[in-house]
Structures are given as C-alpha cells and as structure tokens.
Amino acid sequence: MLLNSKFVVLISACTTLLASPIKKCKFPDKEGLVSVFKDGVNAGWAMSPDEACIPGKYCPYACPPGQLMNQWNPEATTYSYPTSMDGGLYCNNDGSTRKPFSDRELCVDGEGTVSVVNNAAKNVAFCQTVLPGNEAMLIPTNVESGKEQILAVPGPQYYASAASHYYVNPPGISTEDGCVWGTNDKEVGNWAPYVAGMNSDANGNTFIKIGVNPKHIDDFSGNTPNFGLRIVCDNPQDCNGMECELNPKNGYNKAKGPSSGLSLGAEYCIVTAKNHAKAKIEVFEV
Numbered sequence: 001m002l003l004n005s006k007f008v009v010l011i012s013a014c015t016t017l018l019a020s021p022i023k024k025c026k027f028p029d030k031e032g033l034v035s036v037f038k039d040g041v042n043a044g045w046a047m048s049p050d051e052a053c054i055p056g057k058y059c060p061y062a063c064p065p066g067q068l069m070n071q072w073n074p075e076a077t078t079y080s081y082p083t084s085m086d087g088g089l090y091c092n093n094d095g096s097t098r099k100p101f102s103d104r105e106l107c108v109d110g111e112g113t114v115s116v117v118n119n120a121a122k123n124v125a126f127c128q129t130v131l132p133g134n135e136a137m138l139i140p141t142n143v144e145s146g147k148e149q150i151l152a153v154p155g156p157q158y159y160a161s162a163a164s165h166y167y168v169n170p171p172g173i174s175t176e177d178g179c180v181w182g183t184n185d186k187e188v189g190n191w192a193p194y195v196a197g198m199n200s201d202a203n204g205n206t207f208i209k210i211g212v213n214p215k216h217i218d219d220f221s222g223n224t225p226n227f228g229l230r231i232v233c234d235n236p237q238d239c240n241g242m243e244c245e246l247n248p249k250n251g252y253n254k255a256k257g258p259s260s261g262l263s264l265g266a267e268y269c270i271v272t273a274k275n276h277a278k279a280k281i282e283v284f285e286v
Contacts, residue, residue: 023095025053027061031106034062036138036179045088046130046138048181053091058100060088060133063107065141066150070108071100072132072159079160087132087159110152110164113206113273114198118143118283120171120227125178126196127189128152129165137167137189140175143283151281156202163199167192167213171227171285184219191215193225194246196281204276210246211268212253224248230282231271238277244269248286 027044029035035044041052046060046069053059058073073086089097089106099106118124126149128139143149152164169178169192182189195213200206210229228247233239244257246269255261257269273279 022054023093025055025059025089025091025095025097027053028089028097028106032064033106034064034140036062036140046133048134048136053097055091055093055095057091058086058088058132059091059097060130061106062128062130062139063152066110066112066152067107068110068152068154068158068164069130069132070104070106074100076132077160079162084132084160085134087130110150111155111200111206111276112150112153113200113276113278114153114208115148115150115278115280116141116143116283117148117280118145118171120283120285121145122172123174124171124227124283125169125173125175126151126166127169127175127179127192129167131162131165132159135165136181137165137192138179140179141166142175145171148280151196151198153198153200153206155200158199161199163197163207166196168194168196168229168283170225171283184215187216187220187223187225191219193220193227194229196229204274206273206277206279207270208244208273208279208281209268209270210244210281211255211263212246212266214264214266217253217266222252224252225286227283227285230284231269232280232282233271233273234278234280238275239271239273239279241269241271244271 037049046062076083126141127137197209230245241259255267255269260269
C-alpha cells in the first residue's frame with residue numbers, strides 16, 4: 001500500500017511538471033535591440049543558437065553598431081568566470097526580465113573614436129564578441145562597400161574596463177554567415193582571417209589593435225587572405241604607432257608598424273589615438 005502511494009505521488013509530480021514547463025524570457029524586440037538568431041530556441045538573445053533565456057540566468061543582447069550592452073550582473077566587477085558570463089537582462093521566475101541597473105538604458109554609446117572604412121568591392125562583416133557573455137562573435141556590424149561605420153569603443157567605466165573585440169570576415173560574407181562561431185572548414189566566424197580590438201582610458205587615449213587571428217593560423221596557415229587592414233588617423237600627429245598595417249602582400253601573418261608584436265603565434269600592431277582623436281580601420285583588397 002505504501003509503494004502504491006509513492007507511485008501516485010510520483011505520477012502527480014510528473015503531471016505537474018508537464019503541465020508547468022520552464023518559462024522562457026522573451027527577447028525584448030521592441031526596445032531597439034539587434035535580434036541575434038531570430039528563430040529557434042534562442043529567439044533573439046546574443047547567446048548560442050540552442051540556448052534559451054530561462055529563469056535565474058542573465059541573458060545578453062546585441063546593441064546597434066557603435067553602442068554597447070549597458071546591463072550586467074552588478075557583482076561582475078572583474079573579468080573572471082563565472083560572472084564574466086552574466087551580461088544582459090536577468091530572467092525572472094515568471095518569465096519577465098529585469099534590468100540589473102534600473103537607472104541605465106539597455107544600450108549606451110561607445111566613445112565614438114573608431115570607425116571602419118570599407119574600400120573593398122563588397123561588404124565586410126565585423127562581428128563583435130559578447131562580453132560580458134559567452135564571448136562568441138555574434139554581434140553584427142555590416143559595412144557596405146565604400147561606406148564608413150562607427151564601432152563600439154568602451155570607455156574606462158565599462159564592464160571591468162574591458163575592450164571590445166571584433167572578428168573581421170572576408171569581403172562578401174554577410175553578417176548572417178559570418179557572425180557565428182562557425183566550423184574550421186570555412187574562413188569565417190571564429191576562423192575569420194583577422195581580429196580587431198579597442199578600448200579607451202580616462203586620459204582620452206584610444207587603443208586600437210588589429211591582428212591576424214590565431215585560429216586562422218591553426219587551421220588555414222599559409223592561406224593568404226585577399227584583403228588587408230590598416231589604421232589611419234584623421235590627424236596623424238595625434239596618433240602613435242602609425243603605419244600599422246596587415247597587408248598580405250608582405251606575406252602571411254605579417255604585421256607592419258612600430259608598435260607591432262606577437263601573441264599566440266599571430267602578429268598584430270597597435271595605434272594609440274590621443275586626446276579623443278579619431279581613428280579609422282581601413283579595409284582594402286589586394
């Protein structure tokens with residue numbers, strides 16, 4: 001009789017679970033945000049495509065080009081796991097979302113000191129990583145041929161004083177195809193040829209770095225890209241490290257510039273734009 005009672009209780013519990021599935025927090029698609037992975041489990045959040053925004057989680061989101069996500073776990077004051085994953089809105093038990101910082105907007109303008117000028121014949125997809133978040137290159141910035149587009153430069157007050165990071169796909173790759181993790185059979189996403197990073201300090205300096213992607217070297221070593229990157233400044237006298245360039249004509253995995261270096265086997269160069277000076281990353285074909 002006791003076993004039968006336990007069986008009835010178990011059946012009742014299972015029925016309750018089936019009748020009350022875990023709630024998902026809906027992506028706020030009317031708040032001016034950029035929807036990532038519009039279909040499927042994700043449904044808009046800047047998370048893995050098969051990852052839902054469920055109660056108890058922080059759910060990152062993408063902002064328009066030039067802006068940064070302005071919400072994260074208030075306890076995430078340093079770049080350290082696991083709080084480095086806690087970007088975005090908090091998902092409540094009832095399926096609603098909550099701003100961790102109630103007095104802040106969802107997105108905030110970057111410093112406005114770095115832009116992309118696309119001199120290639122086709123569009124170029126600059127894909128920003130999600131931080132705080134899973135650091136996948138999911139946030140899209142499409143730059144059409146012959147156009148200029150602002151990038152998101154964090155100020156010193158941003159999350160953990162972190163920089164923004166971009167993966168630069170070959171010309172002609174859409175943000176839909178390029179702003180994904182991808183696989184090592186294509187030179188897109190995590191295997192894009194180049195990476196770029198930028199941040200600023202309290203003294204008005206902006207630090208801009210362009211480099212060869214170490215993952216491209218791992219799986220596509222010697223496969224020379226058909227395009228390059230260089231950093232230029234509106235007022236060259238306000239910038240240190242000029243002539244920073246990734247030009248395939250100089251060879252594979254070669255960075256030129258006085259502030260060049262090597263990281264994880266990949267060459268890079270850095271320009272410092274002083275006094276809030278503006279710099280541009282030029283995309284050019286070879």
